[in-house]
Amino acid sequence: MESTAARPRPVLTAGSVLPADADRAALVARVHNPEWDGPCVAAVRGEQVVDLTAIAPTVSDLMERDDAAAVVREADGGHVWRLDELLDAPTGRRDVPHLLAPIDLQVIKAAGVTFARSLLERVIEERTGGDPAQAARVRARVGQMVGGTLDGIRPGSPEADKAKELLVSEGLWSQYLEVGIGPDPEVFTKAPVLSAVCTGADIGVLGASVWNNPEPEAVLVVDSRGRVRGATLGNDVNLRDIEGRSALLLSRAKDNNASCAIGPFVRLLDEDFDLDTVRGIDIDLRIEGTDGYVLRGSSSMREISRDVLDLVAATHGPHHQYPDGFVLFTGTLFAPTEDRQAPGAGFTHEYGDIVRISSPRLGALVNTVVPSEQAAPWTFGVRALMRNLAQRGVL
Numbered sequence: 447m448e449s450t451a452a453r454p455r456p457v458l459t460a461g462s463v464l465p466a467d468a469d470r471a472a473l474v475a476r477v478h479n480p481e482w483d484g485p486c487v488a489a490v491r492g493e494q495v496v497d498l499t500a501i502a503p504t505v506s507d508l509m510e511r512d513d514a515a516a517v518v519r520e521a522d523g524g525h526v527w528r529l530d531e532l533l534d535a536p537t538g539r540r541d542v543p544h545l546l547a548p549i550d551l552q553v554i555k556a557a558g559v560t561f562a563r564s565l566l567e568r569v570i571e572e573r574t575g576g577d578p579a580q581a582a583r584v585r586a587r588v589g590q591m592v593g594g595t596l597d598g599i600r601p602g603s604p605e606a607d608k609a610k611e612l613l614v615s616e617g618l619w620s621q622y623l624e625v626g627i628g629p630d631p632e633v634f635t636k637a638p639v640l641s642a643v644c645t646g647a648d649i650g651v652l653g654a655s656v657w658n659n660p661e662p663e664a665v666l667v668v669d670s671r672g673r674v675r676g677a678t679l680g681n682d683v684n685l686r687d688i689e690g691r692s693a694l695l696l697s698r699a700k701d702n703n704a705s706c707a708i709g710p711f712v713r714l715l716d717e718d719f720d721l722d723t724v725r726g727i728d729i730d731l732r733i734e735g736t737d738g739y740v741l742r743g744s745s746s747m748r749e750i751s752r753d754v755l756d757l758v759a760a761t762h763g764p765h766h767q768y769p770d771g772f773v774l775f776t777g778t779l780f781a782p783t784e785d786r787q788a789p790g791a792g793f794t795h796e797y798g799d800i801v802r803i804s805s806p807r808l809g810a811l812v813n814t815v816v817p818s819e820q821a822a823p824w825t826f827g828v829r830a831l832m833r834n835l836a837q838r839g840v841l
Contacts, residue, residue: 456800456812458533458646460493463710466806468492472515472714474505474676476546476644477527484834485546485826486525489518490711495532496523503840504831505712506551506770509669509676515714537647538822547642547708548678549667550831551770554706556636556663556682557757559626560750560777572620575691577657601751602629621693631752631760634696636682636775637706640831641824645811649681649801650704650818657687657794661778662731662745662803664724666754667712669771672762674754676714677724679803679811681707682775686794704821708773710809719807724754729805731780736798739786745779 465471473490477497486499487508501521502508511517527543535544574580600606606627610619625632643649651658665680682700689699713719724747731743747754754776761774782793795815804810835841 455536456646456802456814458812460529460533463533463645463810463812464490464529465713465809467718468809470718471807472518472716474508474518474548474712474714475710476505476548476550477532478540478544478546479525480541480543481525482834482838483540484838485550485831487550488527489521489523490529491519493529495527495529497525497527498523499838499840500524503835504550505548509552509667509771514675515716518714533646537644545644545646545710547644548710548712549642549708549773551639551828552667553635553639553768553770553772554637554642554708554775555761555772556634556700556775557752557760557777558632558634559622560631560752560757561745561779572622572690572693577687577690601627601631626751631757633757633761633774634700637701638827639770640827642706642708643704643813643821644707645710645813647707647813648704648816648821649683649707649813650702650821651683651795651797651815652685652688652698652702652705653817653819655685655687655699655794657690657792658683658685659782659793659795660684660731660733660780660801660803661775662729662743662780663775663778664727664729664747664805664808665708666724666758666774666776667771668758668762668768668774670767670769672758674715674721674724674758675771676712677719677727677808678708678712678773679710679729679805679808680773680775681801681803681811681813682778683707702818703824704816704818707811707813709811713808721754723807725750727805727807729778729780729803732802732804733795734800734802735796737796739796741782741784741786741793743780743782747776749779750777 475488477486479486486497489496535542661682661684663680665678667676683705685699727747729745733741786793799815802812
């Protein structure tokens with residue numbers, strides 16, 4: 447991957463990040479307020495962002511309220527910022543107001559291998575041992591043997607069991623196929639509480655990785671009772687070489703500094719935006735390199751193998767509770783195979799790439815790729831948040 451010396455900063459405006467129907471949306475943001483040297487829960491109302499911290503000190507608290515959408519639309523607030531000014535401000539500067547990831551105390555969970563196309567790419571990573579030079583050869587064989595076998599199969603069904611028997615007989619069964627079409631989905635903890643970065647921020651790729659890509663995903667926001675309260679966009683950065691060496695390296699591949707981006711805002715469910723809307727969301731991806739390279743891709747929630755509520759039930763229930771709620775990355779259809787650096791090597795990031803993940807109903811999440819080791823250090827954790835809110839008298 448190339449040097450970060452000439453790293454561009456994405457130009458963001460309210461018009462470029464808001465949902466197309468923002469005038470009908472109940473949108474939740476978080477803002478760093480230098481007056482308090484801490485975060486504020488806020489509502490996005492047009493091009494204004496209104497502080498609601500006196501009503502709900504954390505986004506987690508807001509999600510517990512049955513009237514959350516009404517509060518976001520109508521409640522009197524405190525300080526008001528212009529959205530354009532927040533987007534123009536450099537993230538990480540404690541002396542200027544800027545956007546933060548729009549979640550706080552929620553545990554950050556992720557479901558993997560939920561789309562057949564990306565499922566095959568996980569199998570390829572495993573078969574190559576994370577070596578991109580072997581990807582084209584293995585992709586051809588796996589695609590020939592497995593591709594049509596998985597079309598339209600419902601995970602955990604008798605048809606899935608038959609497909610498993612066939613693949614085992616061909617010597618092609620994989621741990622990724624187990625979670626892709628077996629009865630139990632893969633659900634893992636993506637990142638620590640409060641560690642996600644926001645739109646406009648740098649996003650981190652571990653310096654040791656030479657084969658990686660973004661993972662544009664719809665992210666569900668779920669309260670402590672397991673109710674889906676809203677949705678947003680996320681980038682579950684994927685280090686294909688590291689996870690491909692061993693699935694036991696998942697934590698090293700997934701949980702690094704600035705390797706989880708969420709935003710721009712949480713859109714609350716309401717009469718204009720319900721779970722069926724989320725089930726039909728299309729997510730677009732655009733990657734722009736500093737050398738003029740452009741890659742476009744898309745992912746449709748209509749092609750997901752498991753219903754979103756099945757993924758929620760696999761995460762929350764009698765087996766596991768989340769008293770502060772959680773967010774759940776739902777997986778991606780996107781798995782780029784286009785060669786970028788060398789024939790047969792497929793796609794990998796270069797430092798300075800600007801990654802734009804967007805959907806008309808959720809807006810745009812935009813980040814610049816840097817080494818995780820050079821991203822802004824994560825310093826504001828749960829203790830700092832509790833102290834800050836206590837000092838402000840809002841707890």
